[in-house]
Amino acid sequence: MVNILIIIAISITLLSIAVSMLRFILGPSPVDRVIAFDVMSVSSIALIAFISVVSKRVIYMDVALVYGILGFLGVIVVARYLEKGM
Amino acid sequence: MDTNILEIIGGSIAIAGSIFLLLGSIGLYRMPDAYNRIQAGTKASTLGTILSLLGLFFIFPSWFGKFMVLILFVLITNPVSSHVLARAAYHIMVPLTKLTQVDKWKERREIDESRKAHLRKVKIQKEGE
Amino acid sequence: MKWKNYLIMFIMLFVFWLLLNNSLEKEIVLLGFGISLVLPFLLCGKCEVFTNLSLSPKAILYSFLFLFTFLIALVKANFDVARRVLSPSLPINPGIVEVKTKLKSKIGRVILADSITLTPGTFTLEIIDDSIFVHWIDVQSTDIQENTKLIVSQFEKYLEVMYG
Amino acid sequence: MEYIAISTGFALMLLGLWGILSQKNLIKIVLGFTIFDTGINIVMVSIGYVRGKAAPILDVINPSEAVNEIVDPIPQALVLTAIVIGLGVSALMLVYVLKLHREKNSLDINSFKDLKW
């Protein structure tokens, strides 16, 4: 029962990644693409958490943490590059 | 029986979280300019991730620490990164949509610049004398 | 008052370490104690983010109240986004407005800006001295005082007690 | 599962190779190189995958039954090395690009013909 619920959640998360990918392809300015990147990386944190629950391994959560740190840092770096602050 | 009910509650919360994630990306797709996209994307992805992790916490209560760390981290960093990005977007003049009503910041900057130009003029005049 | 900054940083890092390890074994607690004792001295020679934090019981009570207000606002914000996104006509009315804040301490201003970012329809674009420029998805007025009351004051009354 | 991963890896390698060969911009060539690198790593890890087995970390798996429970750890250890070396190589290539740009003030590969025979 609970597995079915999590599978539904995984499918919706994947759909959300796909829709953000659409914005990444279309986005007229680099800022639009960066915000799509941000939303995708945050959704991927949820996706990794779902994967770790389905495989019942707590160790996968560490990967999600590193993922979060690097996603945040990537957005900061691109923003600082765009506003000529490096 | 009890754990079963907890698991179902957790799964439903996780589904609610993923629905918020989906809404955020739909907002990302539909909004007309970069600032509104940042609005929709940030809010929905923050709450979506938090709710998903909270729901999974009901399923595996013994992983409390890891979920808590991730929730705190997302809650702290996500607004900061979106603020920095929006500021960058404004400084490189990504256009606002036509629906925009007011732009107080631009008015303020124009006032500042005209005042500075005025001061410069006065200074030059004084030096000339 | 530097010691207060170190103390709060130490407590924060130690709790973070325990959460990260997700266990309370003796060796993990000892190692974490050592690391979180050393790390603030290495990294925070100059930083003073937590110096103004007040540790009185009232401040602690108010921080819980703040958290509660903030969570309600966060959920409200998301339903707001959902309503705007899902309605076919896309009812937005955006603009950039200016609001004032009375807060002086650094961490208080950061938390205020973050809460503005995560509450219904608004987010912080820039913060200069005592004025915050806010992108508002549904502009209702352009008056500074009125907007301050609408956007800032619900959080500021708690943050003022917590950070002075 | 492993078929999908390995075909993604091969496709990424082809994309990277196409980028290296067809692009004129030096930075694009380095980008093609990093994509090629990622593709190779995916291929190597998927060669070590064993169907339906778990990760080679024995925290919930009994060590005496590990043989029947885990995937091959050796390609993973090799890829771990390869990723770090890949970072070193691409950093070095980018610094050389910077140096080349300082000489000719251009990023086009066609402007560096001094040693062409």
Added chain:
Amino acid sequence: MFVVIAIIIGVASLIGGYIAIHHEDLSVAIIASGLVSLFASILFLLLAAPDVAMTEAAIGSGLTTLIFFYVLNKIRQRND
């Protein structure tokens, strides 16, 4: 279930790779290559290799992207 995730993530990373190679704006191309690494890291996780996934997320997508941006900034500075 994991097969479906792998297909979608794989296709997304291929799209990212295509953008990285064919977009004329260099900063967009670099963000896209970071995206390829990010998706590759999920793929590694599905292949039961969490060590590699973590290393790829930290080094492949984080630091490499960043060094690219530093170099791009330097080149932009010199062109101005």
Added chain:
Amino acid sequence: MIKKLIIIGIMAGVVLIFFDLFNAFTGNEVLSKTADYYARNGAKEVGASNLVTSIVVTYRGFDTLGEVTILFLTAAIISFVLKIREEDIIPNRQVRITSEILDSAAQVIVPVIFMVGIYIFVNGHLTPGGGFPGGAVIASGVLLMIMANPKFGISHTVISWVESISGVAFVILGVLGILFAGGFLDNRVLGLGDFGKLFSAGIIPIIYSFIGLKVGAELSNILGTISHAQNEKN
């Protein structure tokens, strides 16, 4: 035109090779011979629950030593190539200042990122990760400091001290393995301890901590050099 034809020819050849490789690939059902040995005896011999770690640090420890050396050489070459003279530095380069929020938030987030890095390499024998990702995370903490304050200069003395001390300690621990146990980088210098606890698996956590510090210092050095070179005149 001819160039294009050549490129298409090469691509067609590579596609053929890859297609052949793909056809020859059949998914594994059992482990290979070496992996079988590691899976049977790794936990007993090394005492680390992460088999990848035990391969990286002990069975193939020389590889790791070489890898760290390569990173060190890369950092050295980069700082050599990008060497700039003191008079080239522009004192008042126009950089847009950081927003106040990022500046304050970085002071909270940087220690947290360092903590995560330390957690990753200290727990290298129990959870995924280890020295290399841990070092990368520490370097990204340093990077966040640079981002929040563009004028921030990394102290080269601190970095080179950390780097040399951890490098030397790595080799000394390896040699201790020859003296007190079976061979170079043998981890049974200390007792193996209880399987799955923090202080177990001999000297693997210590070696991985040194590797993490060294990799972090080297990557920070690369970042610092490239960031410092931004100040250079055209």
